[in-house]
Amino acid sequence: MVNxxxxxxxxxxxxxxxxxxxxxSFSINxxxxxxxxxxxxxxxxxxxxxxxxLIPITKGSIEINGQDVTKGNGNxxxxxxxxxxxxxxxxxxxxxxxLGITKNFPSIPFISKNKNNxxxxxxxxxxxxxxxxxxxxxxxxxxxxxxxxAKILAQGANILLLDEAFSGVDIGSQISLIExxxxxxxxxxxxxxxxxxxxxxxxxxxxxxxxxxxxxxYGDPLKVFTQDVLSELYGNHGTMFQNxxxxxxxxx
Amino acid sequence: MFETLLEPFxxxxxxxxxxxxxxxxxxxxxxxxxVINRNLGFMGDAIxxxxxxxxxxxxxxxxxVFLSAIPAAIIIAVTLSYIISRSTVGEDTAIGIVFSTFxxxxxxxxxxxxxxxxxxxxxxxxxxxxxxSRGDVISTIILSLITISTVLIFxxxxxxxxxxxxxxxxxxxxxxxYDNLFLVVLSLAVIGALQSVxxxxxxxxxxxxxxxxxxxxxxxxxAILVSSIFGILASISGLYLSFYLNLPSGPAMALSSSxxxxxxxxxxxxxxxx
Numbered sequence: 001m002v003n004x005x006x007x008x009x010x011x012x013x014x015x016x017x018x019x020x021x022x023x024x025s026f027s028i029n030x031x032x033x034x035x036x037x038x039x040x041x042x043x044x045x046x047x048x049x050x051x052x053x054l055i056p057i058t059k060g061s062i063e064i065n066g067q068d069v070t071k072g073n074g075n076x077x078x079x080x081x082x083x084x085x086x087x088x089x090x091x092x093x094x095x096x097x098x099l100g101i102t103k104n105f106p107s108i109p110f111i112s113k114n115k116n117n118x119x120x121x122x123x124x125x126x127x128x129x130x131x132x133x134x135x136x137x138x139x140x141x142x143x144x145x146x147x148x149x150a151k152i153l154a155q156g157a158n159i160l161l162l163d164e165a166f167s168g169v170d171i172g173s174q175i176s177l178i179e180x181x182x183x184x185x186x187x188x189x190x191x192x193x194x195x196x197x198x199x200x201x202x203x204x205x206x207x208x209x210x211x212x213x214x215x216x217x218y219g220d221p222l223k224v225f226t227q228d229v230l231s232e233l234y235g236n237h238g239t240m241f242q243n244x245x246x247x248x249x250x251x252x
Numbered sequence: 253m254f255e256t257l258l259e260p261f262x263x264x265x266x267x268x269x270x271x272x273x274x275x276x277x278x279x280x281x282x283x284x285x286x287v288i289n290r291n292l293g294f295m296g297d298a299i300x301x302x303x304x305x306x307x308x309x310x311x312x313x314x315x316x317v318f319l320s321a322i323p324a325a326i327i328i329a330v331t332l333s334y335i336i337s338r339s340t341v342g343e344d345t346a347i348g349i350v351f352s353t354f355x356x357x358x359x360x361x362x363x364x365x366x367x368x369x370x371x372x373x374x375x376x377x378x379x380x381x382x383x384x385s386r387g388d389v390i391s392t393i394i395l396s397l398i399t400i401s402t403v404l405i406f407x408x409x410x411x412x413x414x415x416x417x418x419x420x421x422x423x424x425x426x427x428x429x430y431d432n433l434f435l436v437v438l439s440l441a442v443i444g445a446l447q448s449v450x451x452x453x454x455x456x457x458x459x460x461x462x463x464x465x466x467x468x469x470x471x472x473x474x475a476i477l478v479s480s481i482f483g484i485l486a487s488i489s490g491l492y493l494s495f496y497l498n499l500p501s502g503p504a505m506a507l508s509s510s511x512x513x514x515x516x517x518x519x520x521x522x523x524x525x526x
Contacts, residue, residue: 076422077423084416084418085419086414086415088289089414089472090466090469091472092471095472099411
């Protein structure tokens, strides 16, 4: 039995005429907390979309627990970037977490006792049980993230992907969120978070994946942030991708 | 007082009108609660206008509004959904182009086939609930029941894809299927209400009661319920105004709906319910 949860083998993703991910390879162990860092347009969201099967992989593959992503992903919970959610809806934390147990078949719109227990348990896990009947759109950025985290826990996901989870979240709330995520990791979850915040990464995460259209580095945060990697991630490197074109994927 | 309230019921046309009002008053604001939060008001307006050519073709073929409504709803919903998903000019622009094209085509068909006896343009534009037949009542009730039951049965699926479309898709929810179902039901509800409030005023029942409820109700589920109550209140009070003041029924219902909104807006800070 492999101990790796997510394995990316030379994954390439093209969107329209643009090559977004090029030859990305990494292997993520179970029960780990991973930061995915990189510049805007570096492919963090695209990588999450590829892992969840939302967009097709042009070349290479991604396997989740030994199974190709194209063959189902019920094990993954995804919290998209904040602006992709419709905060016009005046929903309580209970209602949002209840959405995590939505299936394809119809249901009567009243939550059963069992489901109510699950919702309460998941909100308790993220430390927001006392806010169960409060409106989520009126909560702080950090609390919103925790409610959305509870939603994917209710879904039963073991792999949690959070896109820009710290965006617009103050430092105190970031720490609370990290504490919750650490507890979830200890209870057996594998968690990946896309973030722009590279401060305190070593304190917060087990490993870091540096992504700028290709995988610049992956491993212990204390070791991977070399000058070369930082320059590759955020520096001026116009010539870096001169061989990376649609269909060629940098083999030359 | 009671006599004033009961007098309209001595006329069978008023009983038919009240029946239609109640069902339209429930179904349109119910789906309207999703429409206002998804910013689809323009889409609702477009559906109403775009239904005209299909209703005219139905009338030419001798079909009732009910029989025309179902294919009309599917054609319009699927066309709009397809064009929006493929649009490179922006959602609103695409809806605007489809809206005006369909409506213009409908007006030309209406004139070309000289349907003044079966489809009166003014009734279609502004509604004529007082002139509905027994068949119209039955068809409106059926269309409204389809809308109400679909929203109730698929409430969670529609809510999930409206709130978090990406998260919903990742869980394996067939978001495209449910989104198209939502648009078809929205079209059915809008077309079913054309006889009461007409193409131009349909938004007054689709979005105004839902927007009023959102001002004073904290919780989405309760806001749906209250918006339907506001819808019934608006349509029935509009009918009374129409009966006693000899006003056109569609605009009277629309103004009642606006009055409810203004009252809720005035009390929005002092009243924040459940």
